Ligand SMILES: *[C@@H]1O[C@H](CO)[C@@H](O)[C@H](O)[C@H]1NC(C)=O
Ligand SMILES: *[C@@H]1O[C@H](CO)[C@@H](O)[C@H](O)[C@H]1NC(C)=O
Ligand SMILES: *[C@@H]1O[C@H](CO)[C@@H](O)[C@H](O)[C@H]1NC(C)=O
Ligand SMILES: *[C@@H]1O[C@H](CO)[C@@H](O)[C@H](O)[C@H]1NC(C)=O
């Protein structure tokens with residue numbers, strides 16, 4: 001192995017020195033320096049080391065490589081030096097590895113990058129500075145990173161070329177609104193299979209070029225607040241199956257007759273998971289009189305036995321319970337006479353039609 005490396009190094013050096021005129025020599029040296037188990041094409045300047053159990057970038061990748069496929073290997077870490085000699089890299093595939101760390105600055109030399117695939121790794125966060133300077137990047141795939149829970153607010157700063165971003169099947173629990181807002185030229189955003197339970201108003205602010213938004217299969221998403229998609233001009237919004245939408249008054253704005261003109265949605269067919277009478281109905285098919293009869297909300301109402309006398313021994317647990325009705329389903333907090341919030345050990349039992357009970361154990365001091 002060592003012997004092999006030593007013979008290769010001079011070949012690469014020669015190629016540097018003669019780069020000016022010697023095209024033939026360049027081809028020869030590229031062919032020469034194809035890493036042992038990889039496939040190289042001198043013509044397209046591409047190197048493929050797919051599924052080779054590599055723990056790191058192999059020796060001998062020509063520095064003039066434009067497309068590098070390192071998918072399905074055992075890479076774990078990307079530092080600032082790993083890719084620093086590949087100045088012409090346009091297409092980098094690091095998918096299906098074990099990468100848990102990408103250091104800030106790791107792509108600082110790869111300013112020609114157009115496509116970066118980090119799908120199916122073990123990233124936990126995308127820090128500020130990892131993607132800095134990649135103004136030519138158009139496609140970024142961060143999907144299937146099961147541990148990805150955080151994207152820095154400034155992770156995407158300056159990435160004005162990005163047209164397609166994929167975040168699906170990560171562990172994000174909120175839409176990374178501030179990070180996304182830097183992607184002024186984003187056209188497609190793929191965010192299927194996320195555990196996001198609510199959308200804030202203006203969740204996709206400044207994404208005025210966005211045309212295609214996938215946010216289906218969010219098993220915790222019950223509703224889309226009226227201003228959550230504000231500012232978007234979409235042609236496709238996919239939020240089909242898997243979003244357990246509660247078709248109450250909060251979704252009235254999404255019915256075609258109420259929707260703002262700037263939100264052009266063609267492909268929308270979300271289905272209602274509640275109330276019972278609208279179960280399985282697609283939002284598009286909801287017409288009068290169903291709408292005024294069932295797409296309604298009611299104010300929260302605390303059940304008749306709200307005030308109870310409870311005796312408990314000092315230091316012993318006491319059990320409080322109440323019944324609350326309302327649609328959408330109200331949330332309950334308990335407050336002591338001294339205005340202290342009791343939010344430990346709340347046990348909620350949910351029933352259909354927005355009725356639920358909550359029990360807590362308080363320790364009387
Ligand atoms: C990057 O370099 C570090 C330190 O030399 C090494 O541990 C790591 O495996 C390299 N990563 C890749 C993808 O080659
Ligand atoms: C970015 O893309 C433009 C247009 O394709 C190209 O002229 C420029 O050289 C690229 N930048 C780098 C650093 O390769
Ligand atoms: C990510 O999600 C998986 C389930 O898909 C879960 O088992 C895991 O604990 C989550 N990790 C974090 C850090 O939230
Ligand atoms: C929305 O996009 C369409 C093209 O898809 C365009 O014709 C229209 O002017 C845009 N509307 C706004 C408000 O930007």
Ligand SMILES: *[C@@H]1O[C@H](CO)[C@@H](O)[C@H](O)[C@H]1NC(C)=O
Pocket residue numbers: 303304305308321322323
């Ligand atoms: C309060 O009322 C509900 C139903 O009206 C009942 O199921 C529950 O047992 C009552 N709780 C107490 C502490 O009386």
Ligand SMILES: *[C@@H]1O[C@H](CO)[C@@H](O)[C@H](O)[C@H]1NC(C)=O
Pocket residue numbers: 317345346347359360361
């Ligand atoms: C309250 O205390 C009871 C009895 O000690 C226990 O079974 C129950 O799980 C507790 N509930 C909560 C919410 O801690």
